[in-house]
């Protein structure tokens with residue numbers, strides 16, 4: 001496939017029963033979608049058209065194919081284009097969860113005729129799911145979290161092995177993958193020269209034989225992920241902290257640091273890159289007048305005791321003042337208390353929607369997994385036959401090799417598909433409760449995250465996706481994250497949670 005950095009997308013068309021009346025036939029749908037793609041500068045890779053019986057049944061074969069296409073070409077398909085949302089999903093459940101599925105493939109949904117993220121529940125759902133994504137690693141199972149954390153502290157990488165590494169036994173630590181590890185080393189060496197773009201480095205590696213697990217060329221996004229991954233120099237970053245991995249690093253820490261955007265940051269001296277554990281609100285809150293962010297430092301008082309305080313960067317501003325760390329952070333905790341979702345009703349409604357969505361989708365995924373497993377079984381039967389035919393001399397050696405390789409590749413591909421889906425099989429109820437525990441008492445959560453500065457920073461960002469101000473007395477923001485914003489809406493008027501545009505939730509509040 002052509003390696004490119006331009007925007008890419010696929011088109012999905014499906015006809016509904018009232019279609020002929022409205023005059024949007026499949027052909028027109030496709031044309032509108034193609035025109036849209038052209039306007040937006042999106043290169044159409046493939047067009048999936050649901051025709052005849054499959055459009056009416058629940059299977060929607062082309063739809064499944066389209067999703068699988070995005071998943072297989074992970075991070076490569078930018079947009080999933082439909083004419084109308086109802087082409088994509090027949091209920092809100094499909095919509096939110098399939099969108100999340102696409103998100104994991106790095107693909108975004110686009111509708112030719114609608115602005116997708118506008119509906120309150122749709123948006124809230126995305127807000128909700130992004131909460132999950134934020135805490136992804138722990139969310140998958142709250143119960144196994146502490147066990148996982150323990151293993152990480154022991155230097156064991158407990159997630160999927162990145163390219164360059166493999167895992168020999170389930171639950172074991174990473175082992176160097178001799179086939180791909182030299183390329184990782186090469187990638188860092190080249191990147192450190194400072195002359196490559198991610199794309200040119202991808203090309204460079206491809207020419208030298210570097211292939212991804214699925215045997216394809218690495219996309220620039222993967223290269224970027226690679227050179228930003230501290231795991232390769234033996235550092236595990238998880239649960240808000242850094243741990244030295246108990247596996248063989250592929251490169252030296254020094255080389256890794258040379259490959260990072262700002263080498264001169266404090267990283268490497270034992271401190272964390274992005275978060276200052278002493279001053280979590282530093283660079284976070286800005287002055288509403290001069291727009292400068294607060295900074296933090298220690299003053300050494302008499303008897304050489306060090307006092308932590310926050311201060312204003314701009315001396316001339318009328319709001320410029322010094323605030324003790326303790327006071328300012330206390331004010332912030334109180335502010336968080338004020339904005340936390342308090343309405344039981346909101347929580348119940350929200351959980352009902354998400355659970356409903358989840359259950360219907362989970363069933364679908366389950367059925368699909370079973371189907372893929374069945375297909376693998378069939379392929380394995382075929383492989384056996386190829387061996388038999390070779391033994392019986394019906395196949396020449398060459399034919400045998402070709403056939404065998406072909407089947408092996410197919411099995412490999414299907415197995416990858418299964419792996420993708422396993423990610424989806426999380427315990428939604430646990431995840432929801434876990435998520436709500438975090439937001440219900442945000443002040444407390446924030447305080448408790450003191451020892452996990454990375455999570456603390458993410459938590460702050462999650463609640464306040466945009467600018468947070470501090471005017472010298474109190475905090476404020478123009479825009480809060482959806483989970484919090486919707487809370488306000490429900491508090492004022494619960495009817496606001498009702499969705500427009502035919503994707504009504506199937507519950508009665």
Ligand SMILES: [Zn+2]
Nearest residue numbers: 287289290317
């Ligand atoms: Zn100011």
